[in-house]
Amino acid sequence: MRATMMYGAGDVRVEQVPDSVVKLPTDALVRVTASCVCGSDLWPYSSMKPEDGPARMGHEFIGIVEDTGPEVTTLKRGDLVVAPFAISDNTCQFCREGLHTSCAHPQANFWDGEPDEGGQAEAVRVPLADGTLVKLPVEADSALMPSLLTLSDVFGTGHHAAVAGGVNPRTRVTVIGDGAVGLLAVLSAKRLGAEQIILMGRHQARIDLGREFGATDIVSARGEEGIAQVRELTGGHGTHVVLEAVGTMPAYRQALGVVRPGGVISRVGVPQYEDAPIGMGSLFRPNLRLAGGPAPVRAYIEELMPDILNGSIEPGKVFDATTDLDGVPAGYQDMADRKSLKVLIKP
Numbered sequence: 001m002r003a004t005m006m007y008g009a010g011d012v013r014v015e016q017v018p019d020s021v022v023k024l025p026t027d028a029l030v031r032v033t034a035s036c037v038c039g040s041d042l043w044p045y046s047s048m049k050p051e052d053g054p055a056r057m058g059h060e061f062i063g064i065v066e067d068t069g070p071e072v073t074t075l076k077r078g079d080l081v082v083a084p085f086a087i088s089d090n091t092c093q094f095c096r097e098g099l100h101t102s103c104a105h106p107q108a109n110f111w112d113g114e115p116d117e118g119g120q121a122e123a124v125r126v127p128l129a130d131g132t133l134v135k136l137p138v139e140a141d142s143a144l145m146p147s148l149l150t151l152s153d154v155f156g157t158g159h160h161a162a163v164a165g166g167v168n169p170r171t172r173v174t175v176i177g178d179g180a181v182g183l184l185a186v187l188s189a190k191r192l193g194a195e196q197i198i199l200m201g202r203h204q205a206r207i208d209l210g211r212e213f214g215a216t217d218i219v220s221a222r223g224e225e226g227i228a229q230v231r232e233l234t235g236g237h238g239t240h241v242v243l244e245a246v247g248t249m250p251a252y253r254q255a256l257g258v259v260r261p262g263g264v265i266s267r268v269g270v271p272q273y274e275d276a277p278i279g280m281g282s283l284f285r286p287n288l289r290l291a292g293g294p295a296p297v298r299a300y301i302e303e304l305m306p307d308i309l310n311g312s313i314e315p316g317k318v319f320d321a322t323t324d325l326d327g328v329p330a331g332y333q334d335m336a337d338r339k340s341l342k343v344l345i346k347p
């Protein structure tokens with residue numbers, strides 16, 4: 001079968017690899033029908049050293065169950081399923097608390113930690129299939145497919161940012177970042193009823209989609225000027241919640257600048273730093289809280305899916321390009337160049 005491999009920064013190849021097969025009794029083999037490139041795939045694409053590769057790529061996919069191990073009880077051949085970006089048993093104490101990204105099962109993992117499997121491929125061996133996969137009540141050629149695919153990561157991640165930040169109808173929210181996660185953080189904040197949603201971004205097509213998703217205000221300036229504009233829009237105080245969907249130190253500093261005293265900075269942009277200000281001059285004096293982490297998207301699928309099925313939201317609008325496997329390397333480059341917002345893959 002064919003799969004996407006990253007050999008180092010800027011070097012993505014689609015290659016012939018050994019066929020994925022069921023190995024453990026709790027595995028399922030899934031034939032991938034839709035997959036995509038994640039904004040987080042762009043971190044290694046910009047920095048991966050050749051000695052750390054090659055790495056199998058892709059952690060968001062929908063597919064058809066082709067085979068199951070003897071202990072898989074909830075799925076059968078022919079089922080259409082969506083896979084979250086984390087493998088989990090859905091039964092341990094952390095999963096029961098809705099924190100599937102901290103699942104205690106020994107086989108729990110992120111797809112990026114499975115060396116021989118990945119979603120940007122023709123097929124995937126899915127460990128802990130009963131816990132990990134969620135059945136979709138539509139056909140594989142449904143027009144809802146792009147939106148349903150966002151349940152595997154990007155929509156659940158935007159939703160997690162909003163939930164971890166405590167967004168509700170009494171909150172004003174700033175979203176930092178106009179990538180797919182930032183835009184779906186806007187949609188999620190809107191869905192949770194936020195009173196005001198300020199999107200900090202500067203790319204026209206993305207800003208337009210942000211407005212469609214529910215942004216009430218746009219601030220395109222960065223740094224001190226951007227901070228001043230957000231404060232101007234909020235009576236001088238900043239917003240109760242900041243959803244930080246970039247992951248860099250300038251984005252963190254931006255968040256500190258626009259959050260209201262007593263507020264929350266919720267991060268889902270994978271932080272590319274370990275050290276950040278948390279003391280008297282930053283978090284402590286204004287009683288700020290820091291929240292967020294890898295989204296337990298498995299916990300959110302049942303809650304978010306009905307709004308996609310009934311057409312009330314269309315998170316799949318973040319996909320602005322579609323390719324087959326051959327076009328995946330160019331898709332990475334287009335996303336790195338910000339020519340594409342998010343690339344859908346049909347293997």
Ligand SMILES: [Zn+2]
Nearest residue numbers: 089092095103
């Ligand atoms: Zn678990």
